[in-house]
Each structure stands twice: as structure tokens, then as C-alpha cells.
Amino acid sequence: xxxxxxxxxxxxxxxxxxxxxxxxxxxxxVPVAGxxxxxxxxxxxxxxxxxxxxxxxxxxxxxxCRAALIGPNGSGxxxxxRVLAGLTPARDGTVEVLGRSPALGRRRVxxxxxxxxxxxYFPLTLRRLVQMGKYAHHGWFDExxxxxxxxxxxxxLLELGDLAERPVHALSGGQLQRGLLARAxxxxxxxxxxxxxxxxxxxxxxxVVERFLAERPAGLTVVMATHDPxxxxxxxxxxxxxxxxxxxxxxxxxxxxxxx
Amino acid sequence: xxxxxxxxxxxEFFLRALAAVVLGGVTCACLGAYVVLRRMAFVSTALTHxxxxxxxxALLLGFSPYVGALAAALLTAGGTAWLASRRGTSEDSAIxxxxxxxxxxxxxxxQQARSWRDFGSLLFGSVVSVGPEDxxxxxxxxxxxxxxxxxxHKELELxxxxxxxxxxxxxxxxxxxxxxxxLVAFGAVACVRLVGxxxxxxxxxxxxxxGVLLGRTLAHVMAWGAAVAVLGGxxxxxxxxxxxxxxxxxxxxxxxxxxxxxxxxFAPRR
Numbered sequence: 001x002x003x004x005x006x007x008x009x010x011x012x013x014x015x016x017x018x019x020x021x022x023x024x025x026x027x028x029x030v031p032v033a034g035x036x037x038x039x040x041x042x043x044x045x046x047x048x049x050x051x052x053x054x055x056x057x058x059x060x061x062x063x064x065c066r067a068a069l070i071g072p073n074g075s076g077x078x079x080x081x082r083v084l085a086g087l088t089p090a091r092d093g094t095v096e097v098l099g100r101s102p103a104l105g106r107r108r109v110x111x112x113x114x115x116x117x118x119x120x121y122f123p124l125t126l127r128r129l130v131q132m133g134k135y136a137h138h139g140w141f142d143e144x145x146x147x148x149x150x151x152x153x154x155x156x157l158l159e160l161g162d163l164a165e166r167p168v169h170a171l172s173g174g175q176l177q178r179g180l181l182a183r184a185x186x187x188x189x190x191x192x193x194x195x196x197x198x199x200x201x202x203x204x205x206x207x208v209v210e211r212f213l214a215e216r217p218a219g220l221t222v223v224m225a226t227h228d229p230x231x232x233x234x235x236x237x238x239x240x241x242x243x244x245x246x247x248x249x250x251x252x253x254x255x256x257x258x259x260x
Numbered sequence: 261x262x263x264x265x266x267x268x269x270x271x272e273f274f275l276r277a278l279a280a281v282v283l284g285g286v287t288c289a290c291l292g293a294y295v296v297l298r299r300m301a302f303v304s305t306a307l308t309h310x311x312x313x314x315x316x317x318a319l320l321l322g323f324s325p326y327v328g329a330l331a332a333a334l335l336t337a338g339g340t341a342w343l344a345s346r347r348g349t350s351e352d353s354a355i356x357x358x359x360x361x362x363x364x365x366x367x368x369x370x371q372q373a374r375s376w377r378d379f380g381s382l383l384f385g386s387v388v389s390v391g392p393e394d395x396x397x398x399x400x401x402x403x404x405x406x407x408x409x410x411x412x413h414k415e416l417e418l419x420x421x422x423x424x425x426x427x428x429x430x431x432x433x434x435x436x437x438x439x440x441x442x443l444v445a446f447g448a449v450a451c452v453r454l455v456g457x458x459x460x461x462x463x464x465x466x467x468x469x470x471g472v473l474l475g476r477t478l479a480h481v482m483a484w485g486a487a488v489a490v491l492g493g494x495x496x497x498x499x500x501x502x503x504x505x506x507x508x509x510x511x512x513x514x515x516x517x518x519x520x521x522x523x524x525x526f527a528p529r530r
Contacts, residue, residue, distance in 0.1 A: 104427055135431070
């Protein structure tokens, strides 16, 4: 009986919003077989008018691979990840991410900044934050009431189930970082670009994320900038950016039995 | 005993003002949630103040004050974006420049019209000034703004919380910001009759700031803000009715500030 006004309100809403067309944020793409990332002669800078962070970089990362990107501070790791995410334009060279040049509006690519620029005091529960990953599949004017099962699963995967209704400003840095990872999971991305995800994490959060990456679904490609040699050891492929050049340090993709 | 409450209700102009303050208050409080959470209070002040030259100019040239007000507010929003688009001028100073230039233009135009006193209600609001056609404009504006906010709710929430993720999804945060500024301009124009060009910004900031202290989700912030705006607005109109020397804008702002103060003092720390 008490949900009758709520139902009426719902009907009122959907009858008005139903008049609006649902427009996707970007044109949906057709999956293409091939390496997750391929770049040739890639040059880019952190700022449009700044010096190049790296020049003439060649890169290939197969689908399903877990790659570590290492290198000293300021070597251009973040810039490379932002180029792959489509947030920073390449200055020169060719780059293909999941068979297409990087662009905004790609639901198949997820990117986690080193220090995400969030409005921390925003009135938002963790559940709502994770649900935002679903928006990629909806678009303008479209309600997003479904996908709760996916949200719950992602929250469970990152051991955040108990915190679902907590406001984001009451979360620790590590919990928030895991929430953003859960959002990328809900988005259903096939490529995960992580910029030093462990920088803000305590040991227990780190263990959760580590397990999440180790048990990731087959086909999910991960590129992670890191300073930790232990991360490099756990990766299939290790790339080092130094002095504006990229080197392949280690490649055991051929021996990777997990995705064979 | 109820006579002070009932007497004004027999006056047609007071009923119109009540309807206007409810519609305008809810609209401004919902918009205000974004204004407060996105730290846009200063730019909303600039938009509301810039309405002044728009209205005075429209009266001098003889066309609808609403058209003039809206044009001036949109000019301010566009001018601010243009000034801030070049390095060396921060958005803050761009807003400061546009705010003072527009307001100075308004004062110059008022001197042109040589009748300061007639413009008192323009600056501070007037309870008797809401005519039937004003109520129609306010109602249509409120409906348009509230529907836009509802239709773009998830995008505006996303872009306000995590602008970069909105960019990544292709949800155009720059465009959303422009839309929000335009909606603030519409909201300000709708409220200027009651609250006045100088004080309209308070309707964006004070109720929503109360809502932020009390609400846990964006919808709750808007609901609390709307409640404060409606209560404060109605109380302010009564105050202005019984104490004619208090302009309605001043009465409404003072009555909205009281719940804010209470929330600030007694709201549980989150």
C-alpha cells in the first residue's frame, strides 16, 4: 500500500521521460580481433604547449595480457596512459586501442587516474558511484534503474558489499579506489588502464585489488603504471619508459598458461 | 488570531506572489544544489546581477523585460567563458570583470532613465509587482527548468562528481556546464520580480546550502533545499506584507537564512 505513491510517481516520470529519445553518448563500436594496443612512432606531451614526454614509441600489447609500465617519475607513464584513454591527443605517430584510434566515449576502455579529481563532498552513495559504470550503456535522457545485480557483483568482487550505502566522503582512499575499480568492472571494459593504483592503498586494500587483477576475466587487458618491482614480476609483460623511449623489458606472453 | 495569516490571502496580488515564490523557490533550490556543489556561487551572483542592465535597457527600448534580462544573463555567461578561455585570466577574475561591468552598465542606464525610485523593486523585489503575465512566465520557466534538470539528472550528477569520467564516457561535461549556466540564467530571470536583481543569488545558494547540510543524496539535497526555499519564501512574503518597509526580496532572504543557520548549528556532522 505504501509503495502506491512511489509507483504513481514512477509512472509519471517514465511517461514524461519516455517522450525523450535515448541518444548514446558515442556511436557504439564493433569489436575487432587483434592486439589490444598497437602504437607506432608515438609522440605525446603532457600539456599541449609542453615538451614531448616521449618520442617515436612503438608498442604492442596482446588482448588479455597484463602489462606493467615502469619508469622514473616524470618519464611519461601517465601521459602514455592518458593517450591510450583518449584524454590526451597524440602529437605524432599512429596508435590503435582495441582496433580504433583512441577517442572519448568508448565504453570498452576504462581508465583510473593516479589521483582521481573527484568532488569528494558530493552527496553520493558508493552504490550510485559504481552504478555510473552502467551509464556507458545507456546514454542521454535514459533512465538507469537496472543493473543492480552487476553492481552488487562488482561490489562483492572488491569486498565493498558492506559499504554500498555509505556516502563517498566517508570512504577511505583505498575504499574509494576499489569503488572506482568496481565502476570500471560494471562498465564492462575490455581494457583497464591503471595509473599507479596502489599509491593510495593500505595493505588489505592492496591485497583485494591484487586478487581482482589476478583473477580477472579472460580477455580483460590490463596496463598498469607502477613503481613496485613486485607488480612487474606478476605481469605478463614489462615495459619501461625512460628518457623519452619505451623498452620491452620482459615478455612471457607466450608462456602465459592462464589465457591459453 | 489567524487574521494576520488569512488577511493577505484575500488579496489577489498576494496569492499570485505566493504561487510565484513556490514555483521560483523550488526551481532555484534544485538548480542551487548544483550551484553549491559545483562551487558556482560566484558565477550565479554575476548572472543574477547582470539582469539589471537587461531589464532597464528593455524598459528604455520598450520591449519585454524578460527578454532583456535573459539576453543580459546569457551575455554574461558567454562573456565570462570567452574571457576565461585565454591563459592569464582565471575564471574567477573573468566573472569579477563581467559582474562589475554589467552592473555598472545597469546603473548608468538607470541614471539615463532618471528615476531611481522606480527601480527599487527591481533591485530588492516587490510583493505587489507580480502580474498575471509574470506568473505565466514564472510557471513556464519553472516547468522548463525542472524538466531539463530531471532529463539530465544522471549526466549532471556524473559531471559534477567526476568530470573526467563524464568526458571518458563521452557525456560532454563542457556542454553540460553551459546548459547549467543557461538554466541558472532562466531561473534567475523567473525570480527577479520577487527577490530583486541584487538578492536572487541568495535563492540559489542559501536553500541548497541547507540541503547539503541535511541530505545524503542529490535528490535529498534538492528536496530539503526546495522545502527551505518554499517555507522561507512564504514567510518572507508575509513579513514583507505586514512590514511594508521590508522589500519582499529582503524578507525572503532573511527567512531562508534562519533554517540555514539552524541546520548549520544543529545538523549532525557527517
